[in-house]
Amino acid sequence: DIVMTQSPEFLAVSLGERATINCKSSQRVLYSSNNKNYLAWYQQKPGQPPKLLIYWASTRESGVPDRFSGSGSGTDFTLTISSLQAEDVAVYYCQQYYSSPLTFGGGTKVEIK
Amino acid sequence: EVQLVESGGGLVQPGGSLTLSCAASGVTFSSYWMTWVRQAPGKGPEWVANINQDGSEKNYVDSVKGRFTISRDNVKNSLYLQMNSLRAEDTAVYYCARASPRLDYWGQGTLVTVSS
Numbered sequence: 001d002i003v004m005t006q007s008p009e010f011l012a013v014s015l016g017e018r019a020t021i022n023c024k025s026s027q028r029v030l031y032s033s034n035n036k037n038y039l040a041w042y043q044q045k046p047g048q049p050p051k052l053l054i055y056w057a058s059t060r061e062s063g064v065p066d067r068f069s070g071s072g073s074g075t076d077f078t079l080t081i082s083s084l085q086a087e088d089v090a091v092y093y094c095q096q097y098y099s100s101p102l103t104f105g106g107g108t109k110v111e112i113k
Numbered sequence: 114e115v116q117l118v119e120s121g122g123g124l125v126q127p128g129g130s131l132t133l134s135c136a137a138s139g140v141t142f143s144s145y146w147m148t149w150v151r152q153a154p155g156k157g158p159e160w161v162a163n164i165n166q167d168g169s170e171k172n173y174v175d176s177v178k179g180r181f182t183i184s185r186d187n188v189k190n191s192l193y194l195q196m197n198s199l200r201a202e203d204t205a206v207y208y209c210a211r212a213s214p215r216l217d218y219w220g221q222g223t224l225v226t227v228s229s
Contacts, residue, residue, distance in 0.1 A: 101173075
């Protein structure tokens, strides 16, 4: 199984400042035949299902604000919120869909400092 | 608009059974893999099982193999999860999600509580 390790577990950022979340996979999730990283990022608010933000490691889902961006390849990935807004308070998860079992990171809780 | 609506959750005793359903609308259901993901109270999401477009390929997380069965009915646009021999550690909100292959649409979930 591919293990996804996120850091930090908790992140407190001032409004308007940058938030950076890291995700490391225990195996490469880059599929060589199409050069795509099978890595997604989700946002989850209390009482709601996870919401897809980023897929293929760096493609923003339709309707997601452009302050959210994803980067990285192979085994190391980053989700960046360029200017934190109050509505971004949530838990963020990375997830690999390269192979079954699909696995999630442990989550990063983002709060306002 | 894609909608996924889960049902069938509830309170069940350890060792009992339950069948969850997920009704899909606004989507060409038969064109996509579908997935069940669960989330225990205060924990992160855990992928449970997935099924391909015609139901010929199914995958399960090790902890539910032999106890849970995923299935689908492409005529009824519905996804199912038959859960047997339920344990306390199966207590969670169960979500169905479309896999394209990322999980781009999710239902609101149905709560399964396993307790005596």
